Amino acid sequence: DTGVSQDPRHKITKRGQNVTFRCDPISEHNRLYWYRQTLGQGPEFLTYFQNEAQLEKSRLLSDRFSAERPKGSFSTLEIQRTEQGDSAMYLCASSFKGDLNYGYTFGSGTRLTVV
């Protein structure tokens, strides 16, 4: 297992277009998290799944954002009608159970640039 994988690593899109990112967690991890990191800031929590259930969504996750985790494996994050303010690094992380004592592994992120 090579850790948490995110695809693509970079995405440039025009304002108004839809984009979709993928995250493949560590196979035995049942929790998956999405964070957003803007330039010069720390990551901010967006949402998380336990298996296939989306258990919490941040107020940062507007109705243009949707995340799924079918079958409790990989997850996708879609942004519809992208805006320049969506430009950021989108980080995925996974963990075994919800207890941070078990560790929390981040992927390398997808950097989105909206032009």
Added chain:
Amino acid sequence: AQSVTQLDSQVPVFEEAPVELRCNYSSSVSVYLFWYVQYPNQGLQLLLKYLSGSTLVKGINGFEAEFNKSQTSFHLRKPSVHISDTAEYFCAVSPEGYKLSFGAGTTVTVRA
């Protein structure tokens, strides 16, 4: 609600010198505390964590941090830095035990 303040946005330091990165948090409940490192164009890597027990926590790559409940601080230290320690460092808290709230980060630049 909880917040994390990293008191220094940039810390330049010479190779083999010590470094301290300051982190203060505000929380009305007990928290878990973390330090992460982010190298350019990479994700975050856990340096160390405080969950309970000894207030002095040792992590990877020679880093350590001290939890001070009365001062609500969790400062990160390394006695002798290397060029390879050049990175951005994030302090984070987790009152709930599953999601993290991060500070704005401290950029450490190690010079020869």
